[in-house]
Amino acid sequence: MTDLSTRTPVVARTRDELQVARAALGDGDVAVVMTMGALHEGHATLIRTARRRARHVIVTIFLNPLQFGPREDLSRYPRTFDADMEICRSAGVDLVFAPTPDVVYQDGDPGVRISAGPLGDVLEGQARPGHFDGMLTVVAKLLHLTRADSAYFGQKDAQQLLLIRRMVRDLDFPVDVVSVPTVREADGLAMSSRNTYLTQSDREVALCLSRALKAGAEAAPEGPSAIRRAARGVLVAEPLALIDYLVLVHPTTLEDVPEWYRGEALLAVAGRVGTTRLIDNLPIRVGPGGGALEVFSDVHAEPPAQD
Ligand code: AMP
Numbered sequence: 001m002t003d004l005s006t007r008t009p010v011v012a013r014t015r016d017e018l019q020v021a022r023a024a025l026g027d028g029d030v031a032v033v034m035t036m037g038a039l040h041e042g043h044a045t046l047i048r049t050a051r052r053r054a055r056h057v058i059v060t061i062f063l064n065p066l067q068f069g070p071r072e073d074l075s076r077y078p079r080t081f082d083a084d085m086e087i088c089r090s091a092g093v094d095l096v097f098a099p100t101p102d103v104v105y106q107d108g109d110p111g112v113r114i115s116a117g118p119l120g121d122v123l124e125g126q127a128r129p130g131h132f133d134g135m136l137t138v139v140a141k142l143l144h145l146t147r148a149d150s151a152y153f154g155q156k157d158a159q160q161l162l163l164i165r166r167m168v169r170d171l172d173f174p175v176d177v178v179s180v181p182t183v184r185e186a187d188g189l190a191m192s193s194r195n196t197y198l199t200q201s202d203r204e205v206a207l208c209l210s211r212a213l214k215a216g217a218e219a220a221p222e223g224p225s226a227i228r229r230a231a232r233g234v235l236v237a238e239p240l241a242l243i244d245y246l247v248l249v250h251p252t253t254l255e256d257v258p259e260w261y262r263g264e265a266l267l268a269v270a271g272r273v274g275t276t277r278l279i280d281n282l283p284i285r286v287g288p289g290g291g292a293l294e295v296f297s298d299v300h301a302e303p304p305a306q307d
Pocket of ligand 1: 034035036037042043046152153154155156157180181182184190191192193
């Protein structure tokens with residue numbers, strides 16, 4: 001329900017406007033939620049989590065050309081700025097930074113970029129060469145421009161989250177990274193701005209991804225091969241989903257876990273349904289008493305909630 005007491009966020013489109021609006025928030029305890037727009041309940045949950053924990057919340061809305069390949073969906077990506085603003089307003093956002101590419105990349109394509117390294121070449125990185133370098137480069141820039149103390153990211157994009165944590169650690173960014181569990185539709189489909197591309201029948205097909213993850217999680221007590229078998233069983237029953245990968249990997253190395261492995265692992269899937277590439281994942285505890293986790297315990301370093 002919309003809270004009428006919340007104020008319309010300040011909108012900054014230029015660096016100067018951002019600097020003025022950011023200065024007005026003062027120093028300390030400012031959170032940022034970075035998005036590409038077309039906001040949905042997943043984004044709103046990130047914003048509300050940040051809102052509960054930080055004094056001020058900045059949302060960035062920026063469709064970053066650097067992280068899209070030449071044959072990807074940059075030009076058709078949904079743009080819904082007015083609806084996005086309404087979500088930001090009702091979730092209590094203080095400041096929305098919504099620049100155009102020439103504001104972010106003021107000298108054109110940056111010659112110096114962040115390299116994701118080997119973890120950026122596997123899974124999504126294999127399907128989307130250069131994607132993670134482009135993503136990390138804009139995340140680094142937006143962290144600098146917003147001077148945020150904490151940054152909130154969704155578990156939905158598990159490899160992105162891992163790489164951001166690595167960048168922050170490897171390059172000593174002074175920011176707390178907080179992960180938020182994946183928000184799903186009632187039928188299990190992970191929320192995504194790209195779900196708007198799905199036809200009604202595509203949407204039915206797309207459910208096999210989350211169902212496969214769920215089946216895998218249910219087999220978690222039996223070990224890695226049982227998990228992979230259970231998940232694959234669901235996917236092969238849906239030939240209209242063109243699966244790119246289904247993996248059970250270590251949460252920080254992204255390497256396949258061996259059969260003897262017990263502990264936390266990432267069960268991740270990607271595939272094409274109709275014209276749309278979809279990804280989904282579940283953090284899982286493998287072994288006795290195992291099953292689905294919301295987020296990984298060892299990397300889920302949330303700051304204490306504010307009173
Ligand atoms: P995007 O606009 O797709 O770049 O996503 C912006 C942020 O929202 C990223 O941190 C995503 O991981 C997060 N996000 C997107 N979809 C979901 C979801 N269904 N549940 C939780 N977080 C999400």
